Amino acid sequence: MEYVVKIIDYDHQGRGIAKIDNKIVFIPNTIIDEEVKIKTVDNKKNYMEGIVINYLKESPIRRKDICPYYEKCGGCSIMHLPYSEQLKYKQNKINNILKRYLKMDIKVKAIIPSDNEFYYRNKVTLHVDNNHNVGYYENKSNKIVKIDQCLLLDNKLNEYIKNIEKITKDITLRTNGVKVLDDNSTIIKTIGNYKFNVSLESFFQVNDNVTYKMYEKIKEYAHATKKDNILDLYCGTGTIGIYLSNTCHEVLGIEINKQAIIDANKNKELNTIKNISFIADDVSKVITNLNFKPDIIIVDPPRAGLDHIAIDTIIKLHPQKIIYTSCDPMTLVRDLNILKEYYQIKELTPFDMFPNTYHIESVVLLERK
Ligand SMILES: C[S@@+](CC[C@H](N)C(=O)[O-])C[C@H]1O[C@@H](n2cnc3c(N)ncnc32)[C@H](O)[C@@H]1O
CATH class of the missing domain: 2.40.50.140 (Nucleic acid-binding proteins)
Structure with missing residues (x-):
């Protein structure tokens, strides 16, 4: 019709x-x-x-005619809005979600923008079909939109894509200032004063300048002292714990991806850090039996958020502060609705980690009541 x-x-x-x-x-x-x-x-x-x-x-x-693939490609959703409008949209979106689902007023800071709205992504996965078309998936489908370049990608990734020969299976690439990683070695990423080995299978935030701003905010919210123990849950390659390690007594990171923990241990050496250790396991399996008393718990779960074992145990561990980093506001508010019984939600800062898409990253500071 x-x-x-x-x-x-x-x-x-x-x-x-x-x-x-x-x-x-x-x-x-x-x-x-x-x-x-x-x-x-x-x-x-x-x-x-x-x-x-x-x-x-x-x-x-x-905004018109910015990207030739925009109408079909499932990657971007708000590229037709000028960047300032995208930020307004995201600010309203997070405010509305909090108002509607959290049903209490909390302090929400202005969204922290990305330095660049294009060429920010340091990682890409390209899909390939039976006809050797290489590109992204169409929205809600597994049909390939053939692409020669993508406006969201760091130009080194675009250069690589232009020169790609026939490939037969999906390919993931990651880049730093120097090279493109396409094999099972590692690449060194720099955030602030720290360096991180990252392999293709390990998680690493996709937008370096926003990651820096976000880690600085987490450090500010943690406001740790040399007496504090920090538990870094869903720690990936150990980035946040390492970033905060010189502000606190000891850090324990937990992460399910074994390769990410291999990277995390290399990162501990690379940054000559003594007061951090890692466990390669499912948070919900090991958190109930830890020999570690955290004063501050940092969580950065995948989109699904925290499961009930993780959330119940975090509450039982009774930390002074919880810092919740989230890439999905809906699961974030679901979890905050449980935590708010025991913790005061002090402040939320949204970050525009993914310009031109509808996604929002948030960091929330909670303090024990
Ligand atoms: C959003 S990433 C955060 C990584 C890290 N904090 C960072 O900033 O780079 C979420 C991480 O949680 C890990 N993960 C997913 N489910 C997990 C689980 N049940 N237990 C432990 N780690 C899990 C993923 O492998 C991924 O590295």
């Missing part, structure tokens, strides 16, 4: 929202106040999804 609608708001995925007979329609690549002719592509009980056929009244702020 075709309709003419006016965009009245945005959803959490950066899509425009309109209404048809009081039913909500989500429409990608639209801006508030635009009038668009749409075709509905899905009609569910409570909502519809539509795509634009043409723009009848376009927003004066719309």
Whole structure:
């Protein structure tokens, strides 16, 4: 069915929202106040999804023709908004999620922008299909959008992609200032005064300048003293614990990915740090039986957030502070709703780790009541 609608708001995925007979329609690549002719592509009980056929009244702020793949590619969702508007969108999104699901007022700082809205990603995974097309997946599909370059990627990755010969399986690349990693060796990344060995299988934040700002904020929130023990849960290659190691007594990092812990131990040596150790295991398996009394717990879980064993044990461990780093505001508020019974939510700082996408990174400081 075709309709003419006016965009009245945005959803959490950066899509425009309109209404048809009081039913909500989500429409990608639209801006508030635009009038668009749409075709509905899905009609569910409570909502519809539509795509634009043409723009009848376009927003004066719309950015056009930035990326040739934007309409098809599933990677970016708000590239049509100028960067300042993207930041406003994200600030509103996090404020709205907190207001709606946390049901209490907390102090939310202004979102910390990325130094650059393009060329910021230090890592990419390219997919390949049976016809040797190399690129990203289309939105919600595993069809390949063939790409020669991507505006979000560090240019060294783009250079590499341009020269890629025929490949038969997906490929992951990571870069620093010097080279592109495409094998099972490691690359050295620098954040602040620290250096980190990272292999392809290990997690490392994708936007170096925002990572630096975020780690500085975590250090500020922790405000550790030489008496404090820090437990760094979901520690990846040991980055946050190492970053804070000279501010505290001792750090223990826990991470499930064995390769990341091999990297973390190399990072301990590389930065000549004595007061940190790591456990390669599932947080929820080992946290209940730790021989370590934390004053500060830092958590940086994957999108799923914390499971009930992790959250219950964190509460039982009774740290003075919890610093929750999250890449998904919805699981963050779910977990904060449990923690807020025992901890005061002092402040949340959002970070724009992923410009041109709807994703938001947040760091929250909680203090024991
Ligand atoms: C968002 S990353 C954070 C990494 C690190 N804090 C950093 O800033 O680089 C989440 C990490 O949690 C790890 N992870 C996922 N599930 C886990 C679990 N059940 N127990 C321990 N680590 C887990 C992942 O392997 C990943 O390294």
